[in-house]
Amino acid sequence: MTKKELSQLYYLKKEIKEQQRRLKELEILATNCTANVTGLPNGTGVSDKIANYATEIADLKSLLDLNLKKCFYELNRLDRFIQSIDDAFIRQTVLYRFEKNMSWSQIARMLGGNNKPESIRKKLYRYLKKN
Numbered sequence: 001m002t003k004k005e006l007s008q009l010y011y012l013k014k015e016i017k018e019q020q021r022r023l024k025e026l027e028i029l030a031t032n033c034t035a036n037v038t039g040l041p042n043g044t045g046v047s048d049k050i051a052n053y054a055t056e057i058a059d060l061k062s063l064l065d066l067n068l069k070k071c072f073y074e075l076n077r078l079d080r081f082i083q084s085i086d087d088a089f090i091r092q093t094v095l096y097r098f099e100k101n102m103s104w105s106q107i108a109r110m111l112g113g114n115n116k117p118e119s120i121r122k123k124l125y126r127y128l129k130k131n
Contacts, residue, residue, distance in 0.1 A: 001078075001081050001128070002128065003128055006078065006081075006094070006098040007098065008074050009071065009074045009075060009078055009098060009099065010098070010101055012070055012071045012074060013071060013101075015067055016064065016067050016068060016071060019060060023061065023064065026053055026056055026057050026060065029053055030050055030053035030054065030057065075099070078098060078099055081094070082094050082095055082099070087127070089111070090127050092111060093107060093120055093123070093124045094124065096110055096111075097124065103117075104117035104118070104120060104121050105117045107120055108120055
């Protein structure tokens with residue numbers, strides 16, 4: 001797998017969080033709308049805000065569902081890749097970096113052994129380039 005392929009899970013999770021935030025925002029907007037109950041005819045240019053929000057919410061929910069499925073697929077793909085790595089050091093590095101989204105400094109602390117963040121990064125990228 002390439003670095004770009006391994007990073008897909010990170011970006012998918014980020015996209016899902018944004019979609020969930022937007023969904024909550026739309027649901028709040030939809031519940032704060034008041035319907036026109038005066039019984040008077042509507043003029044031109046007036047739209048049904050609740051219906052507009054409902055369709056936007058439905059579209060966003062379907063996109064969110066699709067991205068959750070993609071995320072699950074990428075997570076399984078990453079797990080299969082991690083299990084295929086023979087070197088335990090590289091396996092842990094890939095797990096911490098691409099599944100748990102840790103920084104290189106955090107990874108160095110987790111792995112211990114006086115490893116420097118830069119050397120861990122270089123070792124991983126050399127492994128990915130080689131394989």
